[in-house]
Amino acid sequence: MIDPYLVLTVIGIVILVIGVVLLAGKMKGGLILSLIGILWLFTMGLYYAFTYTGVYSSGLYPIANIIGVVLLIVGLVLVLRYWARTGVLRR
Amino acid sequence: MMASKSVSSALWIIAFIIAVIFVVFIFYIGFDILTKGLDKPGEWIITQPFNVLVGYEIVGTDGAFLVSGVLWVVGTIIFFMELSGRTFKGFRIVRQEIKWDAIDVSTTALSAAVYGGALAATGGIPIIPGFTWVRPGNALAPLFGILFGIPGALGTSIGNFIADALAGYLGVGSIGGFIGNFIIAYVPYKLMRDHSFRTPRSIIEFYVWGVLVASVWCSLYISWWLDALQPVIGLPRGFIWGFFAPWVIFNNAFITAIVTPILGFILYPPIKARGLYWADRIRIIG
Numbered sequence: 176m177i178d179p180y181l182v183l184t185v186i187g188i189v190i191l192v193i194g195v196v197l198l199a200g201k202m203k204g205g206l207i208l209s210l211i212g213i214l215w216l217f218t219m220g221l222y223y224a225f226t227y228t229g230v231y232s233s234g235l236y237p238i239a240n241i242i243g244v245v246l247l248i249v250g251l252v253l254v255l256r257y258w259a260r261t262g263v264l265r266r
Numbered sequence: 267m268m269a270s271k272s273v274s275s276a277l278w279i280i281a282f283i284i285a286v287i288f289v290v291f292i293f294y295i296g297f298d299i300l301t302k303g304l305d306k307p308g309e310w311i312i313t314q315p316f317n318v319l320v321g322y323e324i325v326g327t328d329g330a331f332l333v334s335g336v337l338w339v340v341g342t343i344i345f346f347m348e349l350s351g352r353t354f355k356g357f358r359i360v361r362q363e364i365k366w367d368a369i370d371v372s373t374t375a376l377s378a379a380v381y382g383g384a385l386a387a388t389g390g391i392p393i394i395p396g397f398t399w400v401r402p403g404n405a406l407a408p409l410f411g412i413l414f415g416i417p418g419a420l421g422t423s424i425g426n427f428i429a430d431a432l433a434g435y436l437g438v439g440s441i442g443g444f445i446g447n448f449i450i451a452y453v454p455y456k457l458m459r460d461h462s463f464r465t466p467r468s469i470i471e472f473y474v475w476g477v478l479v480a481s482v483w484c485s486l487y488i489s490w491w492l493d494a495l496q497p498v499i500g501l502p503r504g505f506i507w508g509f510f511a512p513w514v515i516f517n518n519a520f521i522t523a524i525v526t527p528i529l530g531f532i533l534y535p536p537i538k539a540r541g542l543y544w545a546d547r548i549r550i551i552g
Contacts, residue, residue, distance in 0.1 A: 218427050244387045250378070258369075
């Protein structure tokens with residue numbers, strides 16, 4: 176029986192590799208596929224970190240809530256700062 | 267002048283009545299679940315259509331699996347078609363040009379971080395006492411589709427994937443959730459004609475497409491995937507069609523019907539003014 180998490184990890188790696196190849200060739204879609212691949216593997220990283228540290232078995236909350244809040248704030252701040260720098264927010 | 271004003275008022279009244287009917291109906295379903303008990307999903311009103319569908323055998327399979335299978339195939343084709351740069355215009359398939367530049371990619375990243383973060387941030391917390399399952403984050407999925415189009419819908423997919431890991435549900439089933447959440451954002455994006463939340467038409471369209479159709483389609487999409495991969499995932503069919511499917515419909519529709527129109531009304535003008543609204547960023551060819 177194949178490990179389903181290994182399958183998910185391989186899917187993430189394949190998406191990232193395709194994205195990086197397209198990006199290197201300056202082809203359309205490279206940036207978005209790279210983003211999907213990175214976030215996919217980030218998710219798998221979260222899963223493996225939670226599994227090996229025993230978070231899933233010892234109680235998910237409030238650790239998951241805290242990570243959720245951090246993700247929300249960091250994501251929002253980074254994108255808003257980028258939009259501010261590129262002039263999107265000044266329109 | 268007077269006639270058009272009275273027609274406009276009448277349309278607003280109709281839109282308001284439709285919105286109230288939707289919200290009251292969803293609260294009624296919630297009340298029905300609470301009074302019958304969370305441990306008796308087979309008795310809930312929202313489960314009854316699934317009981318009927320599962321009971322009918324059509325061409326060698328049961329009705330729920332067949333109907334959901336059709337929606338699954340259509341949803342999957344749409345997902346890959348849209349990402350490959352094709353879309354529907356009426357009943358025709360035409361090419362569309364999404365730039366996928368830094369702005370589109372950052373929009374996807376923003377949608378993923380905010381949606382995934384919001385779902386995880388409120389996981390297991392009873393926002394309303396006794397209602398641990400109410401996730402305000404669910405309201406963002408149709409909103410990101412309506413405002414940002416395909417980049418927002420894709421961000422919703424990724425956000426749900428991240429939230430699955432943070433909730434302990436990550437698995438092969440999450441692939442179904444990935445496209446299922448894309449559909450929640452895609453349906454109102456594609457099928458609403460007015461995304462402003464400022465006209466009676468916009469409000470009525472939102473409740474029909476964004477609340478009803480999107481919630482049902484998403485639920486059936488994921489449920490079919492869980493059923494089809496039952497030997498791998500291991501969820502019993504009775505759980506999938508007797509609890510999971512109706513629960514996902516209710517859970518999505520509940521918060522979406524109440525919160526999304528308010529957020530949409532507030533966020534539409536600044537998003538549109540800054541050129542981030544999807545219709546100002548894509549080009550339909552043909």
